[in-house]
Amino acid sequence: MNVDRVSPTAEGHDLFDLVRELAAKEVAPRAAGDEAAGRFPRELFRLLGASGLLGLPYAEEHGGAGQPYEVYLQVVEELAGAWLAVGLGVSVHTLSCFPLSAFGSAAQRAEHLPELLGGEVLGAYCLSEPQSGSDAAALTTQAAPVDGGYSVDGVKAWTTHGGVADFYTVMARTEDGISCFHVPATTAGLSFGAPERKMGMRSSPTAQVRFDDVRLPADALIGDSGQGFRIAMAALDGGRLGIAACAVGLAQAAFETATSYAKERRQFGSRIADFQGIGFLLADMATQIAAARALYLDAARLRDAGRPYGTKAAMAKLFATDMCMKVTTDAVQVLGGYGYVEDFPAERFMREAKVLQIVEGTNQIQRLVISRALTKDQ
DSSP states (O other): OOOOOOOOOHHHHHHHHHHHHIIIIIHHHHHHHHHHTTOOOOOOOOOHOOOSSSTTTTTTGGOOOOOHHHHHHHHHHHHHHHOHHHHHHHHHHHHHHHHHHHSSOOHHHHHHHHHHHSSSSSSSEEOOOTBSSSSSGGOOEEEEEEEEOOOOOOOOEEEEEETSSSEOOOOEEOOOOOOOEEEEOOOOEEEEEOOOOHHHHHHHSSEEEEEEEEEEEGGGSSTTTTOOHHHHHHHHHHHHHHHHHHHHHHHHHHHHHHHHHHHHHHHTTEEEGSSHHHHHHHHHHHHHHHHHHHHHHHHHHHHTTOOOOOOHHHHHHHHHHHHHHHHHOOOOOOHHHGGGGGTSSSSHHHHHHHHHHHTTSSSHHHHHHHHHHHHHHO
């Protein structure tokens, strides 16, 4: 993508060059075909892992790259601009690793994180259920104590990478509240529903994850028992920034498609880019993209500085995903009839944009989070 990246470290700029090359040569050429076929690009994630891109914001001692969140999010943006399913997949994997990194014991981190961050395994995050989406605290999946460990029963819904992930970070109800567990995909009793038939992101499987007397050892518990809701909310703060970066990347791709077409398409003897009606659309698109990028980077810098950033993350997710829906819709309009057919990527961008207003908390929930932060008593 034609974007000037910023990094507080020299290593970050080298990383951007690597990601830009990978996105152009390995990711983007496969997007249209795999989306049309509903084919999950598992080998691409292995390539990204081998390139060190699946553990960017985590500590080097555990197999990560030790990069600031500011750098990591721009990598996600670049990948999402090449293919949203890949950028969002990296964001979901990062979200799935967070509980072990931030709340796991030293022994758990030493045992699991090198593998999780090394690139060979891919994660999924199990919070939502068929009857508890936005109301995550109402989840009913149970983890009952048994034989020095736990027996998990229930159903998780809307799980990105459901059925293809190598591990699942799972929130389940225990005797003292909601708790968080690390569940390898090979665990007996774990099964999966058929992938959902979606408007967009067809190459990225979204499926139910079913637990039928899934037996877990005691050390599968991440953090303290009953601490899971706090863990889940902390993970979602970072995850929302990942979605914001995905939205900016997708919008940038739509903008570049629209701009390129407008400069080539001629009507009434002129480029359509020279008509005010089109030129003003492009100007608004570019401005909104730049504003969304600045907002998510500002939130990322707060996170990197160890300062509270949850409200700013909700703002970034809200603004960036609403912006992305508008920009992709306008890109279709710029292309006219060609924007409505599959020969050009604009129609796919528009279909994909919609899900970003829903995942990691709907934009109505983001407004609730923001308004509560603004009006709470100090």
